[in-house]
Structure formats: structure tokens, C-alpha cells
Amino acid sequence: MDYSYDTDLEELCPVCGDKVSGYHYGLLTCESCKGFFKRTVQNNKRYTCAESQDCNIDKTQRKRCPFCRFQKCLNVGMRLEAVRADRMRGGRNKFGPMYKRDRALKQQKKALIRASGLKMEATPPLMSSPQPDYSFSTALSTPAPKNTHPNIGTSVAPTDYERNLYASSSLSLSIPIPAHTPLPAQYPAYPTLASHAIKSEYPDHYTSSEHYTCASSPESVPGYTYVDQTPPGLTVPPLVLEFVRCEQDELQVQSKISAHLAHLQQEQNSRSERLSTFGLMCHIADQTLFSIVEWARSCIFFKELKVSVNTSKTELKGYFCPLWSVCEFYFHIHTAGHLCPSGSKSQIPATQKEAGLFILVNNPAALLSLTADVKLLENQPYVESMYEQVNAALLEYTLCAYPQFPDRFSQILLRFPELRALSTQAEDYLCYKHLSGEVPCNNLLIEMLHAKRTCI
DNA sequence: TTAGCCTTGAGG
DNA sequence: CCTCAAGGCTAA
Numbered sequence: 001m002d003y004s005y006d007t008d009l010e011e012l013c014p015v016c017g018d019k020v021s022g023y024h025y026g027l028l029t030c031e032s033c034k035g036f037f038k039r040t041v042q043n044n045k046r047y048t049c050a051e052s053q054d055c056n057i058d059k060t061q062r063k064r065c066p067f068c069r070f071q072k073c074l075n076v077g078m079r080l081e082a083v084r085a086d087r088m089r090g091g092r093n094k095f096g097p098m099y100k101r102d103r104a105l106k107q108q109k110k111a112l113i114r115a116s117g118l119k120m121e122a123t124p125p126l127m128s129s130p131q132p133d134y135s136f137s138t139a140l141s142t143p144a145p146k147n148t149h150p151n152i153g154t155s156v157a158p159t160d161y162e163r164n165l166y167a168s169s170s171l172s173l174s175i176p177i178p179a180h181t182p183l184p185a186q187y188p189a190y191p192t193l194a195s196h197a198i199k200s201e202y203p204d205h206y207t208s209s210e211h212y213t214c215a216s217s218p219e220s221v222p223g224y225t226y227v228d229q230t231p232p233g234l235t236v237p238p239l240v241l242e243f244v245r246c247e248q249d250e251l252q253v254q255s256k257i258s259a260h261l262a263h264l265q266q267e268q269n270s271r272s273e274r275l276s277t278f279g280l281m282c283h284i285a286d287q288t289l290f291s292i293v294e295w296a297r298s299c300i301f302f303k304e305l306k307v308s309v310n311t312s313k314t315e316l317k318g319y320f321c322p323l324w325s326v327c328e329f330y331f332h333i334h335t336a337g338h339l340c341p342s343g344s345k346s347q348i349p350a351t352q353k354e355a356g357l358f359i360l361v362n363n364p365a366a367l368l369s370l371t372a373d374v375k376l377l378e379n380q381p382y383v384e385s386m387y388e389q390v391n392a393a394l395l396e397y398t399l400c401a402y403p404q405f406p407d408r409f410s411q412i413l414l415r416f417p418e419l420r421a422l423s424t425q426a427e428d429y430l431c432y433k434h435l436s437g438e439v440p441c442n443n444l445l446i447e448m449l450h451a452k453r454t455c456i
Numbered sequence: 457t458t459a460g461c462c463t464t465g466a467g468g
Numbered sequence: 469c470c471t472c473a474a475g476g477c478t479a480a
Contacts, residue, residue, distance in 0.1 A: 458480085459480095460480105464476095468469105468471080
């Protein structure tokens, strides 16, 4: 058996890129960053940066600027509260279940990629490439002979940058393994933002609050199963696989949101006039949107379109429409199921099963939702070809993953009008709130809304 | 101060 | 029992 796919997925320390030695203080890191983080927090160390607080941290330079190294530790999501105040050794902390879940997700992803890699060698899956110039392989900058299906598992060597992207996984890895296999599909694909406060294990030197809000309460995570093997008969289209690979690391996204909420909580405590619940929701939505933009930037199609948060407003204008579509799609999926206050009316998805249907194919489906805006784009042929490819991949995937539900694909497509109606409602509501001055300043949501309305 | 290796101990 | 993430130790 060829396990070379494993090395593609081998984890690198998100702080310095060194080899990971296990879960430390909230996520997978190397031994040295673990030690560094521990020393810093335990001894309440304060560093200063000799440069402009944006030093590059990698394996060779990590010793140069402890300030930026610690900053990066926090940014990638290492948890202060995992450092023990009483210095007790051994045992387990409340992050245990979180680590376990993360392991299970990674395992699943690995199995999926490996299985489909092996499959592809045997039988190249179908995929339409109406315009060879814009084929998937072109998007990956690897020339592929005409009429030969590109095999991303073997023919494409990812760049270091891409390797890093692949190394981290899953904002919402939820590629289904067919119905008979027990799967964590019942899990929220996105952290449940329960307002569950856990007590810090360490007296707080870094924030004024004694409590941190945990994005997902680890002890409330229900049981799940490891999936060591992808069931036979499942062929995952390379494109879907590519989406799986470029998904973001769920633990990191989780802890970023958690850190953001802790920060907000702190601000709330010190501010004279507090944010409304709606204002808080806007902040959370903003955080989510940032993650989406990050995802979009790593997505091969958007890479081709050179989407960047740094591109100028005019440049962005053209891309905001599709980007917005993706965002609204994500936003609704993630908010509908997990962020909406209980009792609030959420039209999608109606049942758990449907929730699964949506979440499971969210990336290709998000791209499919571009269709309505295709005409507004400059690089129309490219987008159209991309649409075709995503379409074909999703169709193929649903047919393979759910052979017992041959109309799954059309079911998904049928949901789009509903989604669009919902997002229009959400936009109107947001506009109304914005006009009445209730949306916090510098809100990315509003910025995107503006961009969208001006470009239509 | 760093980072590789060692010891510990709750939870499975 | 075993696992594995905490803290501890120590040579460079």
C-alpha cells in the first residue's frame, strides 16, 4: 500500500512549521513552541519587539523575536487557560474531548483522501472539461494532457504554501461517508457558540476577565466514532477532494472565535455603553466572514481570480458578487444551525438530515451558488467553466455517496432559490439595522453589502 | 533561554 | 492496565 498521501497531510506546527509532537495547549504544535508557551505563561513573561511586531516566525528564526512568537502562539489559537495555575502534573484537562474530536476529523479526512487516491489510480472518475484551457488542472497550474484526467493525488506537488494549507484541516470537514457508516454528521460543522464559560486554569495575567468563553464546550461533545476506512464504492471527485484539502483547521477557527469573544467580553465589561445582542452577533458574523475570505483565498478557483483582501476596492468590486454569494451561503449554513438563538425562526435547514445534506457538500455547493452572478464577472469564460466543473463534481459525488438517493443533486439545487430568498431577507434586515445605526463600525458584512449593491 | 527528553496521573 | 498532555529537568 502506498501511504505517501499521509505525508501530504502530516501536520506542521502552526507557529513555526516544525514537526508536531502532539496536542499542546489547545492544538497540535511542536515541542519547542509548547515549551516556549508554557515558560511564557507560567513566568508571566513580557517581551518587546525590536522591529514592527510582524516578524516572520519559522523554525530557524523562532528564537529571534519571542514577542512575535508568543503573539503568533495566541493568534493560531494556543490557549492560555490550558497552562495550569497549580502546576499539577499528569492527568487530563477539559480539552481532551476536543482533541479527540479533532483527531477523528483528521483521520476521516486522511482516509478519504487516501481511499480516493487509490481509487483514482484504478478508475479515473468522470469530469467534464468543456474548456480545456480552464480545466481544474490548469487552475492548479499543472499541465495535463488533453482528454486525460488529472490526478491530483499523484501528479501535483503542492507548493509549501499549499502544503501548509493542506496540513491544517477542516473548518467543517463533513464529507459524508455513505449512510450506513456512523459519522460525526450529527455534529455541528461549526462550533456551537454556547455561552458556556469555563474557568481558567490559570490566574489571568493577560486579560482582566477571570473567565474565558469557550467556543465549544468540550464536555458537551457527544460520542463519535473513528473512521479508519472509507467504505468501498465511494469515489470522491478530485475537485471535492481539493475542497476537503483546502479547508481550514477547525480547532484554529474555533479558538480564534473563542479568543475574539473573550476579547469582546472584556470590552463589554470596561465599556460604559454595552453592545446589543445584535451588535455582538455582528462581531461574530464578521469573524466568520474573515474565515470565509481566508478559505476563498485558498480555494483554487479564487486563487485564479486573484481574490485578495488586500486588492483595491475597484478590483474587489468585480469579485464581491461571487464572493458574497459564497459568504452568504456559508453564513446561513453556519448561522442557521448553530448561532441562531433558540426559538428564532430559521427556515433552513428543516431537519437534521437536511442539515447534513447542506453541510456535507458546502464547498462545492457554495461555488455552485455563484451561478446567478456569473454574468457580472469580467472573466466570464473562466467562471462558467469553473461552474461546470463544480457542478459535475457535485453531481458525481452525490451519485457515488448517496446511490440510494439519485435525486440528491437536484434536491440541493432546488434549495438555492430558498437560500437566495433568505439571504435577500438578511440583507434587507442588515440594511435596515445599518441605517438605524445599530451595526458596529468597520463591519465587514456592511462593507460587502455596499460593494454588492453598488456593483449590481 | 531554548528544546529535547523525562515523569506524572486522570480518564479511558 | 495504557494513553498522552500536562509539568519538570538539564545540556547546550
